[in-house]
Amino acid sequence: MKKFIKESGVGAVLMRDNIDTDQIIPGHMMMKVGTEGFGDGLFANWRYQADGAANPDFVLNQPPFDKTSFLVAGHNFGCGSSREHAAWAIRDFGIRAVIASSFGAIFMRNCYNNGLLPVVLPEADVAALSKALTEGGPDMSIDLENLEIVAPDGKIISFTIPEIDRQRLLGGLDQIGATLLRDDKIAAYQKQDQLRRPWVYAVV
Numbered sequence: 666m667k668k669f670i671k672e673s674g675v676g677a678v679l680m681r682d683n684i685d686t687d688q689i690i691p692g693h694m695m696m697k698v699g700t701e702g703f704g705d706g707l708f709a710n711w712r713y714q715a716d717g718a719a720n721p722d723f724v725l726n727q728p729p730f731d732k733t734s735f736l737v738a739g740h741n742f743g744c745g746s747s748r749e750h751a752a753w754a755i756r757d758f759g760i761r762a763v764i765a766s767s768f769g770a771i772f773m774r775n776c777y778n779n780g781l782l783p784v785v786l787p788e789a790d791v792a793a794l795s796k797a798l799t800e801g802g803p804d805m806s807i808d809l810e811n812l813e814i815v816a817p818d819g820k821i822i823s824f825t826i827p828e829i830d831r832q833r834l835l836g837g838l839d840q841i842g843a844t845l846l847r848d849d850k851i852a853a854y855q856k857q858d859q860l861r862r863p864w865v866y867a868v869v
Contacts, residue, residue, distance in 0.1 A: 666780035668837035672761050673806035674734025676798045676817075677724050684738060685745030686772060690754040700779075703750055704757030725758075729803055733758075737795050738765045740788070743772025752779045762807055764814070766791050777830045778840060782809065784824050794822065809835060 694706025711723050719726045725733065736755070742765040743751060752775040755763065762782035776783040784807070786794070794816050798805065801817040808815070809831060814822040833843050844851075859866050 666834075666837045666839055666842075669761060669780065669782055669807075669809050669834040671806065671808045671810065672734060673804070674761070675729045675732055675803040676735040676737060676794075676805040677730040677733040677803070678737045678795045678798050679724060680737070680739050680795055682739035683741045683744055686743060686748045686751040686769070687745055689743065689751040690748070694754075695748070695750045700749075700753055701757060703754040704759070706750075707754040707758045733803075734761050735805060735807065736760050736763045737791060737798060738763060739791075740766040742768050743776075743783075744769035747771040747775075749775045749779070752776050752781050756781050764791065764794065777833065780834065780837065780839075782807065782826075782834060784814070784826070786814075786822065786824055790822050793820070 688710065689708065690703060690706045691709050694703070694709045697703065708723070708725065712720055712726055714720050721727070724730050742763060751772055755776075756779055760781070762784055763776070764784040764786060766786060766788045768776075768783050768785065773783045775781075794805075794814065797816040797818045797820065803817065805817055806815045807813070812824055812826070812831075814824060816822060829843075833839075836842070838846070
């Protein structure tokens with residue numbers, strides 16, 4: 666996974682509540698093999714018209730938001746089904762973080778597992794950041810080392826995430842990569858365990 670340390674870029678505002686995973690990526694856009702290449706399906710029912718042309722009214726089709734790095738959304742973002750494709754689609758579009766007042770629990774875990782940062786903020790902070798992006802310009806940054814968002818108006822907004830997930834994102838580690846960091850401890854445990862319970866390791 667790509668490391669997330671300090672990212673700067675364009676922030677787009679999509680202040681709709683209860684955006685579920687089917688809206689993030691509809692089922693008909695999930696017919697691929699593998700975990701990459703789903704960016705074109707992100708918000709497909711909103712981004713495209715019936716004839717397949719881009720919907721000019723949708724924010725992610727409008728420059729500079731077609732190159733957005735951060736998405737600010739309403740509460741309960743990512744609710745609905747457990748499809749991991751939703752996190753893949755957001756990541757593959759180029760978005761590094763989603764900021765909302767709440768997330769669907771499974772979607773949030775899928776974000777951490779795929780290098781995408783979900784930031785939970787109080788509704789007042791989400792509203793303030795949304796206003797700053799709308800009125801002051803689209804440029805913002807997120808510093809994961811110091812757990813700070815810098816809004817377009819220069820305001821600093823602090824946030825928290827579980828430390829284990831912060832370390833994984835900083836290191837660009839998936840679950841297997843994080844486990845392999847403890848390979849020496851695992852090997853030491855297995856060596857001791859083999860002395861205690863040799864019959865478990867006996868080859869029949």
